[in-house]
Amino acid sequence: FSRRTFLKASGAAGCSLAAYAALPEKFLLWAEEQGMLKASYVPTFCEICFWKCGAMAKVLNGRVVKLEGNPAHPGARGKLCARGNGGAGLLYDPNRLKTPLIRTGARGEQKYRKATWDEALDLIASKLKRIKAESGPESVALFTHGTPTDHFLPLLFAYGSPNVGMPSFAQCRGPRDVGLELTFGEGIGSPERVDLTRSKVLVLFGSHLGENMHNSQVQDFADALAAGSKLIVVDPRFSIAAGKAHSWLPIRPATDLALMLAWIHVIIKEQLYDKAYLDSYATGFAELAEAVSDCTPEWAAKETDLSAESIVETARLLGHNAPNVCIHPGRHATWYGDDVQRSRAIGILAALLGSWGREGGYFLATRSSLPKLEGKPFPEPVKAPLNLGNFPFAGAEGVTQEIRRATLTGEPYPIKGWIVTGTNLMKAMPNQKETVEAINKLDLLVVVDVMPTDTAMMADVILPECTYLERHDALAVGKGRSLSISLRQPALQPLYDSKPGWWIAKQIANRLDLGDYFPWQTLEEKIQAQCALWGVNYQELKKVGTITIPDSANPYITADAPAEFKTGSGKIELYSKELKEKGFDPVPRYTRHPGPRPGEFRLVYGRSPVHTFSRTANNPELHELYPENEVWINSGKAKELGVKNGEYVVLVNQDGVRSNRIKAKVTQRIRTDCVYVVHGFGAASKGLSRAFAKGADDQGMITRYAVDPICGSTGMHVNFVRVEKEGVHA
Ligand code: MGD
Ligand code: SF4
Numbered sequence: 001f002s003r004r005t006f007l008k009a010s011g012a013a014g015c016s017l018a019a020y021a022a023l024p025e026k027f028l029l030w031a032e033e034q035g036m037l038k039a040s041y042v043p044t045f046c047e048i049c050f051w052k053c054g055a056m057a058k059v060l061n062g063r064v065v066k067l068e069g070n071p072a073h074p075g076a077r078g079k080l081c082a083r084g085n086g087g088a089g090l091l092y093d094p095n096r097l098k099t100p101l102i103r104t105g106a107r108g109e110q111k112y113r114k115a116t117w118d119e120a121l122d123l124i125a126s127k128l129k130r131i132k133a134e135s136g137p138e139s140v141a142l143f144t145h146g147t148p149t150d151h152f153l154p155l156l157f158a159y160g161s162p163n164v165g166m167p168s169f170a171q172c173r174g175p176r177d178v179g180l181e182l183t184f185g186e187g188i189g190s191p192e193r194v195d196l197t198r199s200k201v202l203v204l205f206g207s208h209l210g211e212n213m214h215n216s217q218v219q220d221f222a223d224a225l226a227a228g229s230k231l232i233v234v235d236p237r238f239s240i241a242a243g244k245a246h247s248w249l250p251i252r253p254a255t256d257l258a259l260m261l262a263w264i265h266v267i268i269k270e271q272l273y274d275k276a277y278l279d280s281y282a283t284g285f286a287e288l289a290e291a292v293s294d295c296t297p298e299w300a301a302k303e304t305d306l307s308a309e310s311i312v313e314t315a316r317l318l319g320h321n322a323p324n325v326c327i328h329p330g331r332h333a334t335w336y337g338d339d340v341q342r343s344r345a346i347g348i349l350a351a352l353l354g355s356w357g358r359e360g361g362y363f364l365a366t367r368s369s370l371p372k373l374e375g376k377p378f379p380e381p382v383k384a385p386l387n388l389g390n391f392p393f394a395g396a397e398g399v400t401q402e403i404r405r406a407t408l409t410g411e412p413y414p415i416k417g418w419i420v421t422g423t424n425l426m427k428a429m430p431n432q433k434e435t436v437e438a439i440n441k442l443d444l445l446v447v448v449d450v451m452p453t454d455t456a457m458m459a460d461v462i463l464p465e466c467t468y469l470e471r472h473d474a475l476a477v478g479k480g481r482s483l484s485i486s487l488r489q490p491a492l493q494p495l496y497d498s499k500p501g502w503w504i505a506k507q508i509a510n511r512l513d514l515g516d517y518f519p520w521q522t523l524e525e526k527i528q529a530q531c532a533l534w535g536v537n538y539q540e541l542k543k544v545g546t547i548t549i550p551d552s553a554n555p556y557i558t559a560d561a562p563a564e565f566k567t568g569s570g571k572i573e574l575y576s577k578e579l580k581e582k583g584f585d586p587v588p589r590y591t592r593h594p595g596p597r598p599g600e601f602r603l604v605y606g607r608s609p610v611h612t613f614s615r616t617a618n619n620p621e622l623h624e625l626y627p628e629n630e631v632w633i634n635s636g637k638a639k640e641l642g643v644k645n646g647e648y649v650v651l652v653n654q655d656g657v658r659s660n661r662i663k664a665k666v667t668q669r670i671r672t673d674c675v676y677v678v679h680g681f682g683a684a685s686k687g688l689s690r691a692f693a694k695g696a697d698d699q700g701m702i703t704r705y706a707v708d709p710i711c712g713s714t715g716m717h718v719n720f721v722r723v724e725k726e727g728v729h730a
Contacts, residue, residue, distance in 0.1 A: 028060040037061055042491040043070055043545025045476055047147060047468035048083045048090070049612045050168070051075055051191060052476045053215050054546045055084060057469055057491035064088045064469055064491050073546040074484050075191060075216045082610045082625065083213065089621030090450065090467050091495070095689055097452055097464035098496035107440055110457045110686055117499065117507070120461050125511030127444040127460075128159065131416045137161045138383045140417040140444075141403045145428075147488070148421035148448060148465065150474035151505035156419070157378040158509060158517040162385040163415070167428040169397035174713040176333040178393045179343025182576050184356055185566030188329050189365055189479060196220040196229070199360035200321040203232045205256055205346070206606075207330040208239040213609040214331075230321070232314050234259065236604065237632065237676050238669035247314055252305040253602050253674050253717060254336050254593040260345035261590055262300030263315040265292045267352050272319025274354030281563055282351050284575025284587075291575075291587040303592065322353035324360025337706025337715035340393070341588035344576070348588070351572045357557035364563075365479050366551040373530050376516050383413060391712035392582045399712035400429055401705075407438040417444035421465075421501065426454040427614035427680060427697070430705040430716050448504055451618060452687030464498040471500035472523040475530060482551040485534070487527070487541045584710055593706075593718065595673065600654070600720040601633070602674040605698045614680035617691035628695035630665040632676040633723060638666040641723055651675070651721040653701045661726050662696035675721060 031037040042057045046067075054073020058066040067087045069076035080087075090096075100120035105111030115123075131139050137160030144152055145168055156164060169177075177187040188194070196202060197220050209221045225231060225244055233245040234256065242248040251259060267273050268289050278285055297308040297315075304311075318325050329346050333339050347356075355361025386406050387399035407415040418439070429435055439445055439458050447459035456462050465471075469491045478484040494500070506518040520526040531538040541547055557563040567573050580586040596602050610625045611617060631651065633643065643649055645666035651659040660682045670676055682697030706715035 086621040089619040101462040145423040147473040162381040165400035166397040175339035183347035199326040200324040203327040210240040258303035261295035266315035273352040277354035282572040287575040323358040335717040340710040363555040430702040466494035466498035618688040629678040629681040659696035
């Protein structure tokens with residue numbers, strides 16, 4: 001461009017500075033280069049996934065032109081992952097929800113009319129009042145994920161309901177956290193406290209780091225490998241991480257626990273465990289040794305389809321490098337319905353190797369904490385939350401599908417209203433038919449979202465939240481080696497007629513006479529009060545985005561800083577009395593899960609480095625990088641089926657459910673007994689112009705799920721599919 005063309009273009013667009021914002025980034029960046037515009041940088045943190053990386057929004061004349069990592073943030077370290085870089089794609093996605101909408105057609109018909117905020121909020125408030133009067137406040141449930149939770153959970157509690165369901169527990173990391181808490185008295189945190197850069201051996205059980213892209217963890221992973229850390233990847237698929245591995249163990253899906261028990265067996269038999277550590281900190285060694293005495297490598301070889309030699313060799317590699325061994329506990333751990341026990345087995349291995357609280361294993365979180373900003377206490381709910389009776393170890397995040405079940409059955413009491421914020425339930429929960437049936441029974445479904453997702457398109461009222469780049473949210477407190485406090489603040493004012501989540505929650509509360517629970521005028525006011533309480537300089541925080549409170553305490557167990565475990569015994573529980581008392585196996589026990597029948601494949605799924613669940617499928621920038629998912633199928637099997645690489649096929653599951661067309665990725669990098677897809681595609685909402693009907697929806701195929709009796713999480717790797725060539729019905 002020349003200066004003259006720029007001025008001409010901006011003149012044509014109205015010649016005001018504000019009009020420059022409507023110009024393409026290229027123009028704005030060029031104008032910046034010429035010194036005609038000056039960029040400002042607004043620190044915030046990312047919401048494209050839940051790692052909460054500190055970001056700097058580069059703003060040129062009212063337009064976010066770029067997002068960069070905040071060097072001051074421990075999770076970002078100056079970098080964002082590709083998804084985080086694509087945040088502006090969400091901001092400027094023309095498909096965004098722009099005004100409140102009220103349903104005019106039947107549920108699922110996707111017919112809506114525009115409404116004003118007053119009209120939509122009044123309608124919601126009147127329905128919530130009616131449900132409370134007729135059925136009690138506990139008949140309203142909240143499904144939530146991410147930062148909207150900070151605003152809508154207080155609204156739910158103030159209203160008087162205890163019923164919350166977060167897919168991040170029952171469909172994700174619930175069993176992992178419960179398994180580790182039962183073993184060590186605490187979970188691994190988020191971000192996980194894995195000491196990757198100091199480990200000599202890293203083990204990934206299907207946790208495909210690099211495709212599963214958590215920014216700081218992938219940075220650490222790359223550093224660890226560059227420094228010579230040995231990697232064992234246990235995965236039926238030759239993942240990107242497997243390409244870097246010292247050992248790839250292509251395990252038969254659903255048999256990981258057999259491999260873990262055999263490793264425990266070898267480590268005990270060959271006395272590769274850390275005796276001094278166990279003597280000081282653990283209990284139940286004798287019972288553990290007895291329980292795994294039959295779990296020989298030969299036995300496990302038959303179950304796992306691995307060689308006994310590879311099992312012994314890898315067990316020795318762990319033992320010889322203890323305690324600097326990190327077995328990643330995974331994150332999305334809801335696979336087979338015995339997932340708490342699988343996570344317990346990882347915890348037990350970590351304990352035998354002495355790596356919990358040790359360098360190269362898992363570091364300890366800072367013991368510092370921050371006082372709570374007190375508010376009006378919530379009323380005591382009259383009825384107990386739905387799930388607690390059924391699953392003794394379900395936590396405060398609730399069990400999503402129990403709310404759905406109560407909605408369908410009216411037991412133990414009716415559920416009449418759902419508020420859904422920050423989660424696309426149709427894509428997050430297994431068995432979509434049940435979700436639709438439950439929604440059809442509701443008196444009220446409110447969805448607060450930024451995009452017209454499949455779930456939003458079933459709502460009675462849709463409220464458009466502005467994106468994370470246009471709003472304040474609660475301060476993010478990171479608990480790693482130190483405490484870090486990060487601020488989310490608007491890089492620009494909300495586009496269209498969208499509003500921040502805090503404002504929406506407060507407006508609903510006001511209409512329900514619950515305004516006392518939201519006593520501040522703006523969220524910024526509350527954030528300032530919190531900073532004052534914590535002794536944090538708010539003006540400084542606004543400028544730098546993240547403030548770290550240094551902690552000089554050693555993050556490892558040492559002789560002068562011995563470990564504390566908040567279990568019943570005060571020790572690491574290799575044998576869990578708590579599980580025994582509740583009728584569960586005190587030491588993990590292997591059960592064989594059904595496998596595919598001839599002609600079938602187990603459906604396994606995972607992540608793409610450029611997408612988060614279903615939330616990014618329509619993002620213009622990320623869609624360009626990976627527009628639709630593919631199904632990985634073993635080349636031998638593809639040949640038998642006459643399927644060629646790149647050809648469209650259809651998946652048909654054990655219950656006869658058919659997928660959208662999906663491209664076949666024919667490869668030797670996957671076993672013959674399973675197929676693999678990236679989760680989150682195949683949108684049904686017509687309002688998502690890019691994602692609509694692109695790729696196959698794995699959740700649509702997951703009609704069956706195995707519930708973990710310990711915590712209520714849903715194992716979702718238990719479905720089988722046939723692969724059909726497109727247009728050919730078997
Ligand atoms: P997303 O699919 O990303 O996550 O499931 P969800 O929590 O449902 O949908 C998030 C929703 O939040 C989208 O509708 C998005 O538009 C909206 N959103 C994004 N930003 C905002 C915002 O700022 N405000 C509001 N109000 N809304 C926003 C994830 C869940 O799914 C999880 S945690 C896991 S680990 C599971 N993963 C998984 C899987 O891998 N495979 C299968 N088959 N099922 C899975 N289910 C689980
Ligand atoms: Fe954003 Fe990526 Fe960080 Fe997630 S890992 S918060 S998507 S930059």
